[in-house]
Amino acid sequence: MHRHQAIALRTAYLLAGNESDAQEAAQDAFLKAYRALGRFRRGAPFRPWLLRIVANEARNRRRSAGRRQALVLRAAADAAPGDAAPSPEAALVSAERREELLAALNRLGDDHRLAISSRYFLELSEEETAAALGVRRGTVKSRLARALERLRVELGEEHDG
Amino acid sequence: MAELDRELLALGAHVMLPAERDLWPGVFARLAERPRTHWLRVAAVAAAALAAAVGIAFAVPPARSAILRFFGLEGVSITRVGKLPPVTHGEAVVGQRTTLDGAARRLGFAPLLPDVGAPTAVYLDPSDVAVLLVYGRPVRLRLEETRLGVFSKILTFRERVNRVTVNGDPGVWLTAPHVFEDFFSQPRLAANALIWEHDGITLRLEGRFTKSEALHIARSLRPR
Numbered sequence: 001m002h003r004h005q006a007i008a009l010r011t012a013y014l015l016a017g018n019e020s021d022a023q024e025a026a027q028d029a030f031l032k033a034y035r036a037l038g039r040f041r042r043g044a045p046f047r048p049w050l051l052r053i054v055a056n057e058a059r060n061r062r063r064s065a066g067r068r069q070a071l072v073l074r075a076a077a078d079a080a081p082g083d084a085a086p087s088p089e090a091a092l093v094s095a096e097r098r099e100e101l102l103a104a105l106n107r108l109g110d111d112h113r114l115a116i117s118s119r120y121f122l123e124l125s126e127e128e129t130a131a132a133l134g135v136r137r138g139t140v141k142s143r144l145a146r147a148l149e150r151l152r153v154e155l156g157e158e159h160d161g
Numbered sequence: 162m163a164e165l166d167r168e169l170l171a172l173g174a175h176v177m178l179p180a181e182r183d184l185w186p187g188v189f190a191r192l193a194e195r196p197r198t199h200w201l202r203v204a205a206v207a208a209a210a211l212a213a214a215v216g217i218a219f220a221v222p223p224a225r226s227a228i229l230r231f232f233g234l235e236g237v238s239i240t241r242v243g244k245l246p247p248v249t250h251g252e253a254v255v256g257q258r259t260t261l262d263g264a265a266r267r268l269g270f271a272p273l274l275p276d277v278g279a280p281t282a283v284y285l286d287p288s289d290v291a292v293l294l295v296y297g298r299p300v301r302l303r304l305e306e307t308r309l310g311v312f313s314k315i316l317t318f319r320e321r322v323n324r325v326t327v328n329g330d331p332g333v334w335l336t337a338p339h340v341f342e343d344f345f346s347q348p349r350l351a352a353n354a355l356i357w358e359h360d361g362i363t364l365r366l367e368g369r370f371t372k373s374e375a376l377h378i379a380r381s382l383r384p385r
Contacts, residue, residue, distance in 0.1 A: 003267065003289050006181035019179050027187035034290070076177040092171040101172055120169040121176050148165065157165070 004047065005030075007122065008054045011132050014117050015058035017071045025057040032057070045127065052131035059134070070110045073102050073117065104154035112147035119144055185269070239315045239322060239333070245340050246316065248348045256284035256293060261385065264292045270362065272306050276381035280304075291343070302368040302378070305343065308361055316340040316348075323372070325355070327379045332357025334372050341367075355379055 008029060013022035033053050062070065075098060093101070105113050111133070118129040129144075130137040152158050260283060265271040267289040274280075280294040291307035317339035325332045333356050341351035343365075354367040355375040359382070366379055 005184045009181065009184065010178050013179050022179060023182070023184065023187065027184050027191060030184060030188045031191045074177040075175050093168050093175075097168065098172055098175050101168060102176070116169060117176075120166075121173040121178065123170075123173070152165065 004050055007047070007124075008050060010122050011051050011054050011118070011124070012058040014071055014114060014122070015055055015132070016061050017067055021061045021065065022058060025061045026054055029054040029057040048125075048127045048131040051124070051128050052134070055132045055134055070114060071117075073105050073113070075099065075102060100155065104151055107154050108147065108150055111143060112150050115140070115143045115147045116151065239317060239335075241318065241322070242316050243318075245318075245338065245350075246348070248340050248350055256286045259283050259285050268292055268308070270308055271384050273359070273362070273364070273382040274385050275302075275304065275366075275378045276383070277302065277378060302366070302370075304367075305365045306362050308363075315342075315351075325357070325372070325376065327355070327357040327359070327376060330357050330359045332379075334375065 005026065008026040009022055012025040012029070013019060016022045016025050029050070033050050036053070105116060108116075114133055115129065118124045118132045122132075124132060126140050127137055130140045133140065133143070135143065259267070261272060261274075261280070264283055264285055267285055268291075272283075272292050272294065274294070277296060280296055281298055281300075282295040284293040284295070285291070286293070291305055294304040294306075296302035296304070315335065317335055321336045321339060323334040323336075325334045335351075335354045335356070337352045338350045339354070340348050341354070342348040352367050352369050353372075353375065354365060355372075356363070356365045357379065358364070364379070364382070366375055368375070370378070
């Protein structure tokens with residue numbers, strides 16, 4: 001369980017929209033997963049199976065709370081000046097560009113924002129992304145492609161890449 | 162990789178996401194709530210079954226199936242049946258091979274070990290909540306341990322279930338053949354088995370042994 005709790009919590013967070021619902025959803029999901037272990041197909045990868053349960057729980061919580069939008073992405077608090085040197089990844093995008101990207105992502109529809117967040121921020125595999133989005137695996141590629149296309153439009157970079 | 166791909170991957174480090182935390186206490190609290198609802202449910206099922214039985218008492222032979230819940234063994238569901246369903250044979254194990262130390266780290270508790278020498282193989286289930294110790298090749302003993310309340314499903318004939326105690330802890334002795342399903346296996350035909358609970362850990366010992374041999378091994382369990 002410890003191996004999967006971080007990814008379960010983060011997946012739930014993307015779908016439920018806030019931390020406390022995400023935590024409740026992830027805990028409920030673990031309980032359901034244990035009770036359903038008998039139906040877990042032998043030899044199948046465990047994470048997609050678990051994440052599908054997590055995603056269902058998180059979506060149900062959001063619905064029962066009457067919230068429409070899944071999540072507004074926010075920037076994490078930056079490290080204080082004088083902290084450790086920025087990582088090579090951090091150096092790739094300036095603070096200004098980060099704000100621009102986040103704002104554009106938040107203007108996307110839920111489905112598109114979730115597809116991008118699952119793949120790029122949680123770094124889920126295609127199969128895991130399908131589980132988190134509640135779609136078939138074949139749908140993930142096309143949805144992600146459309147999401148990136150929309151993001152480029154939002155950024156005014158349609159002809160880029 | 163397109164520039165936007167790289168930027169999004171880098172952005173991941175700056176997006177607010179929940180920090181990792183231990184979800185186990187919350188899950189455990191939910192599990193602890195089980196007995197109440199669970200007894201209610203059992204009572205409801207029993208009431209419904211009784212009503213049905215009264216209604217059809219003269220139409221068909223009495224139902225031969227019932228779910229047993231043993232005090233202290235909440236995670237074990239034992240269903241008594243008149244006929245065992247078809248199941249798989251063989252020794253397939255779902256899980257990851259590991260060491261005793263590796264298992265202890267992932268499980269959050271050190272597996273108890275019987276006084277029968279070192280295990281031949283140690284496995285963890287895919288969700289890191291149960292450990293399986295295998296002794297001998299071919300296998301002569303399997304010992305499974307979990308702290309999780311939900312453990313296994315068993316289908317068996319009525320006459321093959323016996324209540325026992327292991328060093329004062331509640332348990333059940335099941336003779337072969339019975340159908341067993343848990344973290345590590347699809348439903349399969351199991352040999353004789355002893356299931357008991359000690360200190361919040363549910364244990365299951367399976368092998369071709371007699372009841373007194375099984376109890377002897379079970380009583381020898383110690384932390385390493």
